Amino acid sequence: MSAQQDAAQAVESYAGERYKYGFVTDVEADSAPPGLDHDTIRFISAKKGEPEWLLAWRIKAFERWLEMEDEEPAWAKLHYPPIDYQDACYYSAPKSDSDRPKSLDEVDPELLKTYEKLGIPLQEQEMLAGVAVDAVFDSVSVATTFKGKLAELGIIFCSISEAVKEHPALVQRYLGSVVPYSDNFFATLNSAVFTDGSFVYVPKGVRCPMELSTYFRINAANTGQFERTLIIADEGSYVSYLEGCTAPMRDENQLHAAVVELIALDDAEIKYSTVQNWYPGDAEGKGGIYNFVTKRGACRGANAKISWTQVETGSAITWKYPSCILQGDNSVGEFYSIAITNNRQQADTGTKMIHMGRNTKSRIVSKGIAAGRSDSTYRGLVRIQPKAEGARNHTQCDSLLIGAECGAHTVPYIESRNPSARVEHEATTSKISEDQLFYCRQRGIDEEDAVALIVNGFCREVLQELPMEFAVEAQKLVAISLEGSVG
Amino acid sequence: MPSRRTIPFDYPAPGADPAPALPGAGLPWLDALRDEGRRLSANGLPSTRTEAWKYTSLAPLAELDFPHPAAAEAEAIPAEPETGAFDALEGPSLVFVNGRLSSRHSRLGDLPGDLRVRGLARGLANDPAGIEALIGNATPNGDPLAAFNAAFAADGCIVEAAPGAVMDQPIRLRFVAAPGSEPLAYHPRVIVRLGVGSSLTLIECHEGPAGAPTWSNPLVDIEVGAGARLSHVKLQIEGESAYHTALTKAALAGEARYESHLLALGARLARHEIHIRFDGEGADCQLRGGYMARGSQHVDNTTVIDHAVPHCESREVYKGVLDDTARGVFQGKIVVRQDAQKTDGHQLNRTLLLSPKAEIDTKPELEIYADDVKCSHGATAGEPEADQLFYLRSRGLDLRTARKLIVEGFMGELLEEVGHEPARAVLSERVAAWIGGDRS
Numbered sequence: 049m050s051a052q053q054d055a056a057q058a059v060e061s062y063a064g065e066r067y068k069y070g071f072v073t074d075v076e077a078d079s080a081p082p083g084l085d086h087d088t089i090r091f092i093s094a095k096k097g098e099p100e101w102l103l104a105w106r107i108k109a110f111e112r113w114l115e116m117e118d119e120e121p122a123w124a125k126l127h128y129p130p131i132d133y134q135d136a137c138y139y140s141a142p143k144s145d146s147d148r149p150k151s152l153d154e155v156d157p158e159l160l161k162t163y164e165k166l167g168i169p170l171q172e173q174e175m176l177a178g179v180a181v182d183a184v185f186d187s188v189s190v191a192t193t194f195k196g197k198l199a200e201l202g203i204i205f206c207s208i209s210e211a212v213k214e215h216p217a218l219v220q221r222y223l224g225s226v227v228p229y230s231d232n233f234f235a236t237l238n239s240a241v242f243t244d245g246s247f248v249y250v251p252k253g254v255r256c257p258m259e260l261s262t263y264f265r266i267n268a269a270n271t272g273q274f275e276r277t278l279i280i281a282d283e284g285s286y287v288s289y290l291e292g293c294t295a296p297m298r299d300e301n302q303l304h305a306a307v308v309e310l311i312a313l314d315d316a317e318i319k320y321s322t323v324q325n326w327y328p329g330d331a332e333g334k335g336g337i338y339n340f341v342t343k344r345g346a347c348r349g350a351n352a353k354i355s356w357t358q359v360e361t362g363s364a365i366t367w368k369y370p371s372c373i374l375q376g377d378n379s380v381g382e383f384y385s386i387a388i389t390n391n392r393q394q395a396d397t398g399t400k401m402i403h404m405g406r407n408t409k410s411r412i413v414s415k416g417i418a419a420g421r422s423d424s425t426y427r428g429l430v431r432i433q434p435k436a437e438g439a440r441n442h443t444q445c446d447s448l449l450i451g452a453e454c455g456a457h458t459v460p461y462i463e464s465r466n467p468s469a470r471v472e473h474e475a476t477t478s479k480i481s482e483d484q485l486f487y488c489r490q491r492g493i494d495e496e497d498a499v500a501l502i503v504n505g506f507c508r509e510v511l512q513e514l515p516m517e518f519a520v521e522a523q524k525l526v527a528i529s530l531e532g533s534v535g
Numbered sequence: 536m537p538s539r540r541t542i543p544f545d546y547p548a549p550g551a552d553p554a555p556a557l558p559g560a561g562l563p564w565l566d567a568l569r570d571e572g573r574r575l576s577a578n579g580l581p582s583t584r585t586e587a588w589k590y591t592s593l594a595p596l597a598e599l600d601f602p603h604p605a606a607a608e609a610e611a612i613p614a615e616p617e618t619g620a621f622d623a624l625e626g627p628s629l630v631f632v633n634g635r636l637s638s639r640h641s642r643l644g645d646l647p648g649d650l651r652v653r654g655l656a657r658g659l660a661n662d663p664a665g666i667e668a669l670i671g672n673a674t675p676n677g678d679p680l681a682a683f684n685a686a687f688a689a690d691g692c693i694v695e696a697a698p699g700a701v702m703d704q705p706i707r708l709r710f711v712a713a714p715g716s717e718p719l720a721y722h723p724r725v726i727v728r729l730g731v732g733s734s735l736t737l738i739e740c741h742e743g744p745a746g747a748p749t750w751s752n753p754l755v756d757i758e759v760g761a762g763a764r765l766s767h768v769k770l771q772i773e774g775e776s777a778y779h780t781a782l783t784k785a786a787l788a789g790e791a792r793y794e795s796h797l798l799a800l801g802a803r804l805a806r807h808e809i810h811i812r813f814d815g816e817g818a819d820c821q822l823r824g825g826y827m828a829r830g831s832q833h834v835d836n837t838t839v840i841d842h843a844v845p846h847c848e849s850r851e852v853y854k855g856v857l858d859d860t861a862r863g864v865f866q867g868k869i870v871v872r873q874d875a876q877k878t879d880g881h882q883l884n885r886t887l888l889l890s891p892k893a894e895i896d897t898k899p900e901l902e903i904y905a906d907d908v909k910c911s912h913g914a915t916a917g918e919p920e921a922d923q924l925f926y927l928r929s930r931g932l933d934l935r936t937a938r939k940l941i942v943e944g945f946m947g948e949l950l951e952e953v954g955h956e957p958a959r960a961v962l963s964e965r966v967a968a969w970i971g972g973d974r975s
Contacts, residue, residue: 123586434891449906452873458912462897467888467918473899474913479906 109229109239124396211247226309242276250285261290281316314349325362333392336364343370347379355382371400374408389422398428403436418454439469500527559659572686626704634721649700655691691724698730705736712743729763743773757785773801789815828861835864857893882912
């Protein structure tokens with residue numbers, strides 16, 4: 049069936065038979081049947097008790113998405129079979145306890161071994177592995193304590209569904225203001241079907257006293273495959289947000305399309321750190337998560353700063369370009385990235401720095417490490433708009449190849465339209481030198497540890513940007529990700 | 536099938552089929568090659584939705600109405616094209632007027648026995664089998680503009696150096712458009728074959744008058760034999776309504792060395808695409824390009840260096856100066872294949888922006904599949920350094936002179952590498968003249 053027919057039919061069903069399928073109004077149902085049409089979206093919206101404007105926004109996005117049939121990005125250096133979007137399930141309620149493993153004994157021993165190496169406490173292992181936990185355990189009460197402290201300062205930190213209900217004005221004002229619903233194929237899909245995610249608002253002049261993390265958000269479980277995060281830092285505020293977890297996450301959904309929007313007003317600063325370690329598939333690349341993420345931050349005000357730090361080690365496919373739109377004068381954008389691919393993983397990741405305001409500055413440090421038969425690509429854009437007087441950018445992209453069957457690629461785009469701007473780009477590709485290995489081995493370090501040590505050194509510039517607790521775990525993760533790549 | 540990746544382009548203009556009028560028509564292999572070119576070129580021109588053409592729009596070219604090629608030929612070939620940039624040099628010179636070899640203007644002189652230079656049209660008449668051996672399989676490989684060349688090349692030349700041939704004097708190829716009122720297109724095909732251990736300097740110059748728009752679409756197909764050396768100088772100074780879309784392909788055998796020295800100053804829109812392929816180990820490739828544009832000129836340099844075998848070295852330096860609303864594009868790609876261990880590849884693009892409305896779009900790209908390699912690229916863009924200006928001004932130079940001096944030094948670095956001294960002098964003069972016309 050052609051797209052037009054599809055769309056025509058969809059519009060017809062929207063206009064005519066609003067509740068053609070009974071389940072639409074059946075808010076009690078646990079999940080929507082596979083497939084995506086207007087009813088699915090209405091179902092999701094009804095399920096979450098959303099206001100009319102949000103449903104209308106979702107529908108608008110869905111209709112745009114239908115027109116985008118041939119706009120699924122094909123430019124990235126990624127190879128995967130075509131995705132059947134009608135085959136996926138777009139809403140499912142949290143798993144009931146009976147579906148879950150009863151105890152850690154039922155969990156894949158490989159997974160447990162990894163937890164062990166990362167030094168994760170037993171209770172947290174259970175949570176990560178999706179074991180049914182009936183007793184409320186420690187971190188929840190920790191979270192409650194945190195919540196009280198945040199509320200005192202006027203910081204809002206909750207799920208986006210909650211925010212829609214409690215703070216509709218803020219959500220309506222900022223949702224889609226950085227990543228419009230029509231932005232790109234995956235973001236548009238997300239706008240139509242997003243299930244949950246985080247919402248943060250930091251009021252004027254408040255410095256958030258702790259790292260905010262989804263990990264500590266009580267209802268963080270099952271945010272689903274279409275996560276939507278919105279963070280607003282009001283004038284003069286500061287917030288550091290951690291996303292993800294070093295531990296491999298159990299997840300049955302293969303397709304992930306998240307959207308993250310950051311807004312920094314005058315003198316505000318947002319630091320966003322990610323550790324992504326979704327299931328990468330087996331050694332032959334079977335299974336594994338497809339991760340198509342749109343992350344973008346806008347420095348709306350003068351002297352605003354947005355800093356992205358990411359450690360990408362998981363997923364079979366990574367398609368991710370955390371970006372900064374530097375609108376305010378003197379605003380600053382930063383991107384620090386480590387992307388590690390092993391076995392058959394493919395990562396196409398990088399950033400966009402759009403300089404619009406005067407004296408805006410950006411810095412990009414990207415470290416790509418490819419091992420096994422994987423491909424790692426840095427793809428980035430630095431654009432200097434005509435009014436970005438005195439803008440500065442420095443980009444450093446380094447790639448490290450481990451083994452003769454992997455690929456490392458660098459595709460920077462530089463567009464400069466202001467002569468007073470200074471743009472510099474450097475990239476290198478190398479391998480671990482025999483000298484370095486020899487030096488380590490001579491001192492009794494075995495080859496695998498030596499590689500981990502050298503790679504950690506290679507990544508140091510980025511690792512040191514991570515919040516401390518995260519950095520320690522990330523270092524271990526770097527080593528684990530490369531296991532089996534030498535010798 | 537209409538696609539947004541292409542722009543419809545009515546070329547040749549509707550009328551009688553030009554194929555029978557092309558030289559060598561009726562040769563089955565050539566007809567097949569031209570048919571293939573016709574088939575591919577019928578898709579039109581690549582649009583900016585095609586990644587390789589992201590920054591260069593051929594839409595203005597597609598809007599031009601080129602009269603039928605036969606009609607263009609009928610127009611009188613001018614009496615005397617103006618003097619060429621390299622006229623003062625010694626050595627054989629081939630002059631192409633409106634894409635066709637003009638024997639009246641060409642001077643071959645006494646060529647040494649181990650060097651053979653001939654026109655393509657004449658070659659097709661005298662020695663079709665010999666030409667077939669040289670271009671028989673040269674399908675355009677999906678390159679949209681090469682397809683036009685394959686389909687419509689009416690002339691060109693073949694330069695062959697026998698093994699061991701060493702030629703001190705350069706061979707000059709001059710392409711010039713005659714002043715006319717109708718838009719004019721030509722697609723010269725140049726074939727260069729260097730035998731084992733031979734050595735040659737080739738000077739390619741594209742000139743043209745202001746006036747009616749011209750579209751020159753040359754394809755230069757080079758093979759450098761084992762241990763051979765080719766120094767290839769290209770000066771492009773076509774008129775302000777010209778379109779220039781050139782593809783230079785070079786295949787390098789073991790221990791071969793290829794140097795490209797390009798200076799692009801002319802045309803409303805110029806695209807210089809260079810594809811290098813290493814076929815043998817130990818080869819070395821040096822690409823140096825300079826571009827200077829002002830007014831509303833658009834200049835695009837696109838290079839692909841394919842390290843298909845181990846132990847090869849490539850060095851690439853492109854530098855440019857953009858003024859007024861000129862736009863520069865640099866797309867440089869280095870591919871290192873899985874077997875190409877010990878590859879050493881470096882690439883640098885630097886651009887000086889002299890006006891607030893000039894724009895540079897740079898895309899240096901590395902695609903690497905081998906682990907034991909040294910590859911890097913770098914790119915910078917910006918106005919002349921304040922420190923440099925201050926240094927010069929503190930010594931009593933006015934701002935204008937200081938800026939000129941900085942631009943001269945910036946471009947001068949490139950020209951120093953041109954081995955053939957008289958050719959270097961010609962290029963330096965052109966750069967100086969461009970700077971002299973600087974209105975800043």
